[in-house]
Amino acid sequence: MSCWYYDTGGRRYRFESLRELMACATPARSGDELAEIAAASGEERAAAQLALAEVPLARFLEEPLIPYEEDEVTRLIIDRHDAAAFRPVAGMTVGEFRNYLLCHDVGSEQLSRLAPGLTPEMVAAVSKIMRLQDLVLVGHKCRVVTAFRNTIGLPGRLSTRLQPNHPTDSATGIAASILDGLLYASGDAVIGINPATDNTGTVVTLLKMLDDIISRYAIPAQSCVLTHVTTAIEAIERGAPTDLVFQSIAGTESANRGFGIDLAVLREGHDAAQSLGRGTVGQNVMYFETGQGSALSANGHHGVDQQTLEARAYAVAREFEPLLVNTVVGFIGPEYLFDGKQIIRAGLEDHFCGKLLGVPMGVDVCYTNHAEADQDDMDVLLTLLGAAGCNYVMGIPGSDDIMLNYQTTSFHDALYVREVLGLKAAPQFEAWLAQMGITDHHGRIAIEGELPPAFAHALARSAS
Structure with a gap:
């Protein structure tokens, strides 16, 4: 377990574990406040996000937030991790990973190949330091068919x-x-x-x-x-x-x-x-x-x-x-x-x-x-x-x-x-x-007050 620090210039924040750092870096929500794990202030949240950006992605493989011995989901995450797929980003920090995801040259194919090498904790971490437009842009690149x-x-x-x-x-x-x-x-x-x-x-x-x-x-x-x-x-x-x-x-x-x-x-x-x-x-x-x-x-x-x-x-x-x-x-x-x-x-x-x-x-x-x-x-x-x-x-x-x-x-x-x-x-x-005549040749809804003829015929045929 490691401690993480961030100095704002006026105050030094200390986060006792990667789990605490992740919780404090999370954008405000009532559930974390209910669990009493949220940042105490906006300044502490910002400090945690800045500290999180410096965490190496590989750290999440070394320090599971929930111990391997106690949880089968943790065991699934660790045991299924694809080290070869992870290799392109293995040397990056969370902040560097964000920049990589936003890069114009990184598209759907690269992200698809990368997916088996990522753990949930890695993707959760990078999401915590992203704006809404970042989440939209990278989500748009990802294709899962x-x-x-x-x-x-x-x-x-x-x-x-x-x-x-x-x-x-x-x-x-x-x-x-x-x-x-x-x-x-x-x-x-x-x-x-x-x-x-x-x-x-x-x-x-x-x-x-x-x-x-x-x-x-x-x-x-x-x-x-x-x-x-x-x-x-x-x-x-x-x-x-x-x-x-x-x-x-x-x-x-x-x-x-x-x-x-x-x-x-x-x-x-x-x-x-x-x-x-x-x-x-x-x-x-x-x-x-x-x-x-x-x-x-x-x-x-x-x-x-x-x-x-x-x-x-x-x-x-x-x-x-x-x-x-x-x-x-x-x-x-x-x-x-x-x-x-x-x-x-x-x-x-x-x-x-x-x-x-x-x-x-x-x-x-x-x-x-x-x-x-x-x-x-x-x-x-x-x-x-x-x-x-x-x-x-x-x-x-x-x-x-x-x-x-x-x-x-x-x-x-x-x-x-x-x-x-x-x-x-x-x-x-x-x-x-x-x-069925539900849409026209432009793909728009074609119904005007009555059932489309083809669909109405199918309904009548099934009712008879």
């Missing part, structure tokens, strides 16, 4: 999760939301339902309904019921038509234990879904959700700041080559991200860190109703994420999730950012939208 029934993450594309939640798992209510979303060109990332219960029978019923809709209309998209991984495994054993296996994950072994999982359980779920071979253009079968503050809320944070722990969750995700990962950035509440400013910063950090680690990042641009945030803040974050090359965002009727009781992005919000930034849906889904 995955595939199942369509291809997600290609340049110039922004996909959406169609989220047709219903508080009673009503098949009619869910189907109505799915129809609404499809008519607004939503659903290419996944048609994903948060079930009201974790009952295996209900999950199987919902999976069969989603499979029937996708099959009837030949939709090049994948479905998921966001149940616990062990329930998904049981559903697969019952013969349920399962595309993706979902699980919420965190950045420490103890926090994951609070979710009822470990790496072995995730491997079992991954292998079960892989065995079905349901993908047509790829076999990325996992869907993970994360969020800053999850380890703290589970009392599994080990005194590490919440943003670094969030980055460690991406190491867990990376192990299983998922189709989708997203941070539900403002969902946990103002105890962890107090207001719009903190949520915007966190969303861009999460996207940057995940992409730099080689993870296919999306963001649930959201907030709870008791946070100091509103839809204007979400418009800002959504636009910045679109510019940063985010793989996907959420789409839900009216942006109001009536089952989970939080505010997220609507089908219209996704159309807005696609139009403003010239982005398109996944290519296979884009072709299907045109075939």
Whole structure:
């Protein structure tokens, strides 16, 4: 363990460990204050950031923030580290690494090759000394492409999760939301339902309904019921038509234990879904959700700041080559991200860190109703994420999730950012939208008061 110092000219700051330095260097957020590990002042935060910029990247391999012997996520990070991939930046400090990432000559291919050589702690550290524009610029350079029934993450594309939640798992209510979303060109990332219960029978019923809709209309998209991984495994054993296996994950072994999982359980779920071979253009079968503050809320944070722990969750995700990962950035509440400013910063950090680690990042641009945030803040974050090359965002009727009781992005919000930034849906889904008459030859929504003829014909045919 090492002490770190920074002299401001009027005061000398001392940081007792790399873990303390990282926490104090983190831009202000309520979760770190709740954990009593945040910098005591703006001056101390600036001093910590300046000291952090001088830390060699290799130091994070020598001084794990959570001991190797105590945590399987730490063991995963260290054991999977690719020394050959790390070599181009192995002699750099955190500050030099920031300059390298911003260099015009460093593009997507270099960053893709570098990803296996980076640890979450390295990318979290460099994010702490970056401005928002830096996070956007480097995020835009990073490309992580995955595939199942369509291809997600290609340049110039922004996909959406169609989220047709219903508080009673009503098949009619869910189907109505799915129809609404499809008519607004939503659903290419996944048609994903948060079930009201974790009952295996209900999950199987919902999976069969989603499979029937996708099959009837030949939709090049994948479905998921966001149940616990062990329930998904049981559903697969019952013969349920399962595309993706979902699980919420965190950045420490103890926090994951609070979710009822470990790496072995995730491997079992991954292998079960892989065995079905349901993908047509790829076999990325996992869907993970994360969020800053999850380890703290589970009392599994080990005194590490919440943003670094969030980055460690991406190491867990990376192990299983998922189709989708997203941070539900403002969902946990103002105890962890107090207001719009903190949520915007966190969303861009999460996207940057995940992409730099080689993870296919999306963001649930959201907030709870008791946070100091509103839809204007979400418009800002959504636009910045679109510019940063985010793989996907959420789409839900009216942006109001009536089952989970939080505010997220609507089908219209996704159309807005696609139009403003010239982005398109996944290519296979884009072709299907045109075939169904949902979009015109310019890729714009073609609906004018009635169902598109081709889609209406398909509906009538399925109803007969």
